[in-house]
Amino acid sequence: MKVACLGGGPAGLYFAISMKLRDAAHDIVVYERNRPDDTFGWGVVLSDETLANLSANDPGSAEAIRQHFAYWDDIAVHYRGQRIVSTGHGFCGIGRKQLLILLQQRARELGVKLRFETEIESAAEFAKTHDLVIASDGLNSKIRNELAPCFRPDTDVRKCKFVWLGTHQKFDDAFTFIFEETEHGWIWAHAYQFDSDTATFIIECSEATWDKFGFAAMTNDESIATCERIFAKYLGGRGLMSNAGHLRGSGWLNFPRVLCERWSHENIVLMGDAAATAHFSIGSGTKLAMESAVAMADYLHSESSMQAAFRKYEDARRSEVLRLQSAARNSLEWFENIERYLHLDPVQFNYSLLTRSQRISHENLRLRDKAWLEGAEAWFQRRADSNSPNVRRPMFAPFRLRDMTLKNRIVVSPMAQYKAVDGCPTDWHLVHYGERAKGGAGLVCIEMTCVSPEGRITPGCTGLYAPGHEAAWKRIADFVHTETDAKICCQLGHSGAKGSTQLGWEEMDAPLRQGNWPVLSASEIPWSPCNQRPKAMDRADMDRVRDQFVAATRMADRAGFDMLELHCAHGYLLSSFITPLSNTRTDDYGGSLANRMRYPLEVFHAVRRVWPAGKPISVRISANDWVGEEGIEPEDAVEIARMLQEAGVDICNVSAGQTSIRARPVYGRMFQTPFSDRIRNEAGMATMAVGNIYEPDHVNSILMAGRADLVCLARPHLADPYWTLHAAAKLGDRGESWPAPYHQGRDQLYRLAESAGTMATSV
Numbered sequence: 001m002k003v004a005c006l007g008g009g010p011a012g013l014y015f016a017i018s019m020k021l022r023d024a025a026h027d028i029v030v031y032e033r034n035r036p037d038d039t040f041g042w043g044v045v046l047s048d049e050t051l052a053n054l055s056a057n058d059p060g061s062a063e064a065i066r067q068h069f070a071y072w073d074d075i076a077v078h079y080r081g082q083r084i085v086s087t088g089h090g091f092c093g094i095g096r097k098q099l100l101i102l103l104q105q106r107a108r109e110l111g112v113k114l115r116f117e118t119e120i121e122s123a124a125e126f127a128k129t130h131d132l133v134i135a136s137d138g139l140n141s142k143i144r145n146e147l148a149p150c151f152r153p154d155t156d157v158r159k160c161k162f163v164w165l166g167t168h169q170k171f172d173d174a175f176t177f178i179f180e181e182t183e184h185g186w187i188w189a190h191a192y193q194f195d196s197d198t199a200t201f202i203i204e205c206s207e208a209t210w211d212k213f214g215f216a217a218m219t220n221d222e223s224i225a226t227c228e229r230i231f232a233k234y235l236g237g238r239g240l241m242s243n244a245g246h247l248r249g250s251g252w253l254n255f256p257r258v259l260c261e262r263w264s265h266e267n268i269v270l271m272g273d274a275a276a277t278a279h280f281s282i283g284s285g286t287k288l289a290m291e292s293a294v295a296m297a298d299y300l301h302s303e304s305s306m307q308a309a310f311r312k313y314e315d316a317r318r319s320e321v322l323r324l325q326s327a328a329r330n331s332l333e334w335f336e337n338i339e340r341y342l343h344l345d346p347v348q349f350n351y352s353l354l355t356r357s358q359r360i361s362h363e364n365l366r367l368r369d370k371a372w373l374e375g376a377e378a379w380f381q382r383r384a385d386s387n388s389p390n391v392r393r394p395m396f397a398p399f400r401l402r403d404m405t406l407k408n409r410i411v412v413s414p415m416a417q418y419k420a421v422d423g424c425p426t427d428w429h430l431v432h433y434g435e436r437a438k439g440g441a442g443l444v445c446i447e448m449t450c451v452s453p454e455g456r457i458t459p460g461c462t463g464l465y466a467p468g469h470e471a472a473w474k475r476i477a478d479f480v481h482t483e484t485d486a487k488i489c490c491q492l493g494h495s496g497a498k499g500s501t502q503l504g505w506e507e508m509d510a511p512l513r514q515g516n517w518p519v520l521s522a523s524e525i526p527w528s529p530c531n532q533r534p535k536a537m538d539r540a541d542m543d544r545v546r547d548q549f550v551a552a553t554r555m556a557d558r559a560g561f562d563m564l565e566l567h568c569a570h571g572y573l574l575s576s577f578i579t580p581l582s583n584t585r586t587d588d589y590g591g592s593l594a595n596r597m598r599y600p601l602e603v604f605h606a607v608r609r610v611w612p613a614g615k616p617i618s619v620r621i622s623a624n625d626w627v628g629e630e631g632i633e634p635e636d637a638v639e640i641a642r643m644l645q646e647a648g649v650d651i652c653n654v655s656a657g658q659t660s661i662r663a664r665p666v667y668g669r670m671f672q673t674p675f676s677d678r679i680r681n682e683a684g685m686a687t688m689a690v691g692n693i694y695e696p697d698h699v700n701s702i703l704m705a706g707r708a709d710l711v712c713l714a715r716p717h718l719a720d721p722y723w724t725l726h727a728a729a730k731l732g733d734r735g736e737s738w739p740a741p742y743h744q745g746r747d748q749l750y751r752l753a754e755s756a757g758t759m760a761t762s763v
Ligand SMILES: Cc1cc2nc3c(=O)[nH]c(=O)nc-3n(C[C@H](O)[C@H](O)[C@H](O)COP(=O)(O)OP(=O)(O)OC[C@H]3O[C@@H](n4cnc5c(N)ncnc54)[C@H](O)[C@@H]3O)c2cc1C
Pocket: 006, 007, 008, 009, 010, 011, 012, 031, 032, 033, 034, 041, 043, 044, 045, 046, 118, 119, 120, 121, 136, 137, 138, 139, 141, 142, 163, 164, 202, 271, 272, 273, 274, 278, 280, 283, 284, 285, 286, 287, 288, 289
């Protein structure tokens, strides 16, 4: 096969090598604009895992690379006068120039022709004269731009400014992050050794800080002098160096995230940075480039035709690229939003930094550095005023709100059961909530319980508007308090425009087939074209419903609930005021966010006045309507939380969506947790996170990184009322209390968990 690789970076060279290894008869030329030994950039990082992949492809070049590696296991973080070190991270660095020289040597050895100082302007001629053309011309690929209508690239230029420098100062004991506060804001460095006397020193900051320093107007030398001054105390008198002479001005850039819709066109294939980029903070660009080169070479030899190989290449590599780009996005967003985390204690800041890409879980950190993680866990327990003599995972730390202390951080999220009769909870509810309280969660939140018959969502919804309701709930709360050490929270709500609809397992949110009742909302906007047109509430309606909330609150107190939650989420009545999608009022209750919050806050204040001072109140909100800027977006949710906090709300339960049939949620593991993170760390308010959180590992990492104070699990508690006790048994935590009649079952479970653990470590 006659092949041209346009661009002699890691992608082009390693593809040429991989092809020759599979068939020495291939005729391959690599074209490169630079000379063999001039290159921008300093060192690159590769992980142990990547090196193992390279070894499997070509042991010779992998060994040559390995011999030039600088290894380090530690990550050191300089922050607020402390240097915190954790270990077990297993990275290696190599000079980019060294890597390219090794790859060039290996390519020559295998008979690849290398044509340096050759600028390529177009792929067209090559496509005619070669069987295959690899567009490996990097981030600013001319070939990708030439064929942009075919490849359809999407480029997302990110917010931070960065510059890639080098230094002879030693950073040979750890990959080092340095966070410095300056007169113009925070600026930070990612530093790592890559040969015996040189380290990479990437400096990054927000655009605002960069502007204030005036970097835009500086020459390269002035910019370096400024950076040397900022980081002087870490440089030990050594200077910073640039080799980005090819870049104009001071060498600072914004990172562009590139992803192409198509990776091949006729016989031209994109590879490496030309096809997709991954932010340098997860150090995966070279890995992606080289692993894609191996995959393409493989498929060209395993598939029946070149087009079939291209299809397989795109299918297989795209998912890997998306996975890494998603981790890279989490990581770069952490740096972009760093202001949010700069109030954190150094221990928590460090944890948040290490887990920023969400690829490293809590238990994975334990495998890397048990002592460090246990130190962090002990810090968490101390902060939680735990009196446990043992180090325990964050999920088992107590949490206090007003006079209520929860034994742990797990909440049974409110879940409608649709089993009430005329609003009255039944034996179903006693058994259902009783079981979940026995199951170990610190807090059991009951389903949305409605303040009036018309305020119910469905005929099966529970209420607190009749004396019988109060007595039935009291029976449940008494059981929880007598038989367990869980607390119980009453979620109060009014259905609004989503009321008078069918049971959850029938046609959800659709009007009743018969017996509908009139519904209210902020404005006359039906939930969907099939639902009733609600009446827009007038002042009398607002007073009446507010008073119904107050009456229900009094009943909840007498029934013995420990905590109250106002349901202001998911498109129900109070939520319908908050989101502009359902509130088009022109009075004091519509328009600005402050106006749209007015009625929910009036209800909150009225309820707070009659709810005992020692008992907390939470408010559940939808932090994202998932319709873009027309609806509530996460930054609005921060404002909402600030208003709630100012009003005296103790904790914000951060849910999202269900406010419009137009919503297009982006689902995924812990997909709503970023909203809780943002509220907790920007508004400084206690939060509960919820949404597709199902592993103890998720819970522990959310809590330890300071992304929420409590974690709600809904569906996992439908599947397993004993989720918390089972998690504790599996994790080897023996501090959770089981009901006395179940002790023999507990002991057996512990023994089984221990022998499973021993077997797992012995195989
Ligand atoms: C600050 C920073 C730090 C990074 N750190 C890491 C890291 O730690 N680990 C990691 O894995 N990755 C890192 N990367 C990313 C990494 O450098 C790239 O992802 C990797 O080099 C991609 O390889 P490539 O062959 O696709 O592209 P490149 O390495 O960019 O190679 C493309 C080659 O094509 C040549 N070329 C371009 N246009 C033409 C033309 N018209 N004619 C002829 N030749 C041309 C270029 O000169 C270049 O040699 C970092 C990137 C940045 C910006």
